[in-house]
Amino acid sequence: MPAEPSVSARAKPSDELQAVALEQFATRGFSGTSLQQIADVAGYSKSSVLYHFASKEALLDAVLTPAIDEFGRILDAWISDASTDAARQAFLEAFVDLLLRYRLEVHTFISQGQSLEDVPVVARANATILRMAEAVCPPEASVEDRLRFGIALGGAAYTLTADLTFGSGMTTDDAATDVELRPALVHIISELLSPVPAHAVPASTR
Amino acid sequence: MPAEPSVSARAKPSDELQAVALEQFATRGFSGTSLQQIADVAGYSKSSVLYHFASKEALLDAVLTPAIDEFGRILDAWISDASTDAARQAFLEAFVDLLLRYRLEVHTFISQGQSLEDVPVVARANATILRMAEAVCPPEASVEDRLRFGIALGGAAYTLTADLTFGSGMTTDDAATDVELRPALVHIISELLSPVPAHAVPASTR
DNA sequence: GCAGTTGCTGACCGATCGGTCAATTACCGT
DNA sequence: ACGGTAATTGACCGATCGGTCAGCAACTGC
Numbered sequence: 001m002p003a004e005p006s007v008s009a010r011a012k013p014s015d016e017l018q019a020v021a022l023e024q025f026a027t028r029g030f031s032g033t034s035l036q037q038i039a040d041v042a043g044y045s046k047s048s049v050l051y052h053f054a055s056k057e058a059l060l061d062a063v064l065t066p067a068i069d070e071f072g073r074i075l076d077a078w079i080s081d082a083s084t085d086a087a088r089q090a091f092l093e094a095f096v097d098l099l100l101r102y103r104l105e106v107h108t109f110i111s112q113g114q115s116l117e118d119v120p121v122v123a124r125a126n127a128t129i130l131r132m133a134e135a136v137c138p139p140e141a142s143v144e145d146r147l148r149f150g151i152a153l154g155g156a157a158y159t160l161t162a163d164l165t166f167g168s169g170m171t172t173d174d175a176a177t178d179v180e181l182r183p184a185l186v187h188i189i190s191e192l193l194s195p196v197p198a199h200a201v202p203a204s205t206r
Numbered sequence: 207m208p209a210e211p212s213v214s215a216r217a218k219p220s221d222e223l224q225a226v227a228l229e230q231f232a233t234r235g236f237s238g239t240s241l242q243q244i245a246d247v248a249g250y251s252k253s254s255v256l257y258h259f260a261s262k263e264a265l266l267d268a269v270l271t272p273a274i275d276e277f278g279r280i281l282d283a284w285i286s287d288a289s290t291d292a293a294r295q296a297f298l299e300a301f302v303d304l305l306l307r308y309r310l311e312v313h314t315f316i317s318q319g320q321s322l323e324d325v326p327v328v329a330r331a332n333a334t335i336l337r338m339a340e341a342v343c344p345p346e347a348s349v350e351d352r353l354r355f356g357i358a359l360g361g362a363a364y365t366l367t368a369d370l371t372f373g374s375g376m377t378t379d380d381a382a383t384d385v386e387l388r389p390a391l392v393h394i395i396s397e398l399l400s401p402v403p404a405h406a407v408p409a410s411t412r
Numbered sequence: 413g414c415a416g417t418t419g420c421t422g423a424c425c426g427a428t429c430g431g432t433c434a435a436t437t438a439c440c441g442t
Numbered sequence: 443a444c445g446g447t448a449a450t451t452g453a454c455c456g457a458t459c460g461g462t463c464a465g466c467a468a469c470t471g472c
Contacts, residue, residue, distance in 0.1 A: 032321055034459065047462095147390050152357070154364020154365050158359070184350035219450095241430065242430095253432090253450070
């Protein structure tokens with residue numbers, strides 16, 4: 001047997017390192033995380049980290065690229081589509097799924113997008129977020145509408161990784177809580193991004 | 207004339223340093239900001255910074271303490287009060303004023319509260335936020351209600367300092383935009399924290 | 413058996429980190 | 443004129459930073 005087929009074998013070293021690095025970047029911050037820390041947590045030497053990734057910045061790039069790529073993908077799908085209400089709803093759900101699946105990545109470039117703006121992948125992320133803002137808020141949108149978008153985005157990124165979590169852990173990647181989180185997130189974000197007027201909320205939701 | 211009375215004289219050095227440090231901490235992060243950077247921007251030497259503040263952490267403490275103190279103050283005022291709707295509304299407006307006035311401080315310990323949790327002043331901030339969460343969300347609150355609180359908090363902290371600002375600068379401390387921001391923020395946060403049912407919003411607000 | 417590749421490591425490098433210290437300057441009341 | 447205090451600084455310290463490099467196993471194809 002040349003390679004272990006399905007028995008949950010040791011993941012590829014570069015994947016382990018990316019996972020560890022992502023967690024550290026999200027919690028300690030990029031500049032607050034040293035290559036030595038990543039190596040220690042992952043059980044490698046610092047040299048090994050730099051063998052798999054050309055630099056600390058390249059490691060950040062590798063870690064964030066999948067999330068930002070998919071983000072751009074679902075955003076483009078929505079923009080190219082006719083802007084029906086159904087398409088908007090589909091995008092919103094895809095966006096929430098993205099938030100849940102890539103919560104650490106999102107948190108990383110939401111909360112550090114300013115300080116890391118000269119890192120190419122983060123610049124792409126910022127540009128994509130700006131595109132989404134333009135797509136969500138029509139050019140003549142009010143200050144309040146823009147505020148709503150920012151709060152939905154930053155709030156989701158913050159809450160999904162807040163470790164204190166105000167009572168019960170939603171940061172643990174427990175799939176069971178995620179299925180509880182998803183509809184609530186869709187509801188809240190939909191409410192934030194929709195012009196308030198008369199939201200038909202069935203009284204049963206409370 | 208022993209001291210310049212009102213002519214906008216040079217601010218006290220320690221105040222200048224605090225202002226510069228706060229801006230750097232909020233934008234580059236605490237660990238991403240070096241004492242040398244602060245000294246350079248403020249026009250002092252690194253030694254001078256350490257003359258006015260015993261350590262980098264003491265500087266962070268001095269910078270954040272006023273905001274967290276006032277935060278605790280308005281929260282206690284609300285909690286001790288009978289929980290009438292009027293008191294809740296008053297707290298909410300005081301809270302929004304606090305967000306606007308101390309936006310950089312809030313952003314700092316919201317987005318770095320995890321990595322700096324062993325810094326005393328940040329620990330106090332985290333504890334106060336937790337107290338507010340318990341005050342806002344009754345113990346039996348649903349996951350969605352807790353989500354709403356987190357999104358309101360993290361979203362406001364993020365949006366008020368997001369430099370991209372999705373179209374128009376709300377990060378510039380322009381008092382004119384602040385008076386435009388305040389009612390919108392009160393409205394959105396009130397909407398997020400209020401159990402949805404029937405929010406009496408006069409139609410004129412839109 | 414042996415060259416080549418892959419994965420990994422310790423030793424090392426210059427730069428920068430937060431922080432200490434002694435010296436210097438400026439200003440104060442007397 | 444003078445002693446004392448406050449403010450500021452450069453020189454310096456050990457530690458750690460991101461990164462380079464040569465070497466060492468282990469496995470490969472031949």
